[in-house]
Amino acid sequence: MSDPNKWATASGPDVPPGNAPQPASIRPVDQSRRGAIGATAALGAVGGIATAVPFVASFSPSERAKAAGAPVEVDIAGMKPGELKRVEWQGKPVWIIRRTEAMVDTLGGLDPQLADPASDRYYQIPTPEYARNEWRSIRKETLVVVGICPHLGCSPSDRFAPGAQPSLPDDWQGGFLCPCHGSTFDLAGRVFKNKPSPVNLDVPPHTYLSDSKLLIGEDKA
Numbered sequence: 001m002s003d004p005n006k007w008a009t010a011s012g013p014d015v016p017p018g019n020a021p022q023p024a025s026i027r028p029v030d031q032s033r034r035g036a037i038g039a040t041a042a043l044g045a046v047g048g049i050a051t052a053v054p055f056v057a058s059f060s061p062s063e064r065a066k067a068a069g070a071p072v073e074v075d076i077a078g079m080k081p082g083e084l085k086r087v088e089w090q091g092k093p094v095w096i097i098r099r100t101e102a103m104v105d106t107l108g109g110l111d112p113q114l115a116d117p118a119s120d121r122y123y124q125i126p127t128p129e130y131a132r133n134e135w136r137s138i139r140k141e142t143l144v145v146v147g148i149c150p151h152l153g154c155s156p157s158d159r160f161a162p163g164a165q166p167s168l169p170d171d172w173q174g175g176f177l178c179p180c181h182g183s184t185f186d187l188a189g190r191v192f193k194n195k196p197s198p199v200n201l202d203v204p205p206h207t208y209l210s211d212s213k214l215l216i217g218e219d220k221a
């Protein structure tokens with residue numbers, strides 16, 4: 001059964017390792033049947049194009065741009081301290097978190113407990129220069145991260161409340177917990193040591209168009 005927490009990923013428990021037996025669908029094809037299969041596939045492809053073109057053409061300009069991975073503008077005016085906002089960019093969930101002062105304060109001094117405190121490694125997106133700091137963001141109070149666990153692609157949940165609670169250490173100061181295999185991340189998306197995820201949550205390129213407008217997917221660089 002597929003895991004409801006799992007976000008789309010190129011690898012994962014459903015993908016067999018490289019030396020596992022190949023499924024029937026990718027075994028060598030019987031040469032005598034190749035022509036017939038090719039002709040059928042070609043007809044199928046034509047039918048697919050005939051139905052796909054009107055479907056894509058029916059998209060509005062903004063929907064087409066979004067499907068192609070255009071930057072996403074987000075209004076962050078009115079976000080309350082401690083609030084998390086979810087948007088989608090390039091098919092990925094992106095979280096915007098308005099951290100409180102107390103949340104920012106938890107980030108200092110965690111380095112010895114973190115696997116990669118300086119964000120030297122990354123999952124799919126190299127960490128932008130402006131996020132290679134302790135709070136991993138342009139503005140201390142606003143964190144922007146991709147909400148996909150780099151271990152096997154689940155979506156972590158926010159566990160902002162500090163203190164002992166199930167699946168978390170007694171000295172928990174707030175952050176994120178991946179329910180699939182227990183990776184924990186601090187309030188800057190940095191993974192703790194000895195967890196299944198080898199790297200931090202990705203920070204997407206982003207920039208501020210104004211005090212209250214954030215652009216995700218593009219930056220001044």
Ligand code: FES
Nearest residue numbers: 149151152178181
């Ligand atoms: S997917 Fe395994 S810990 Fe997140």
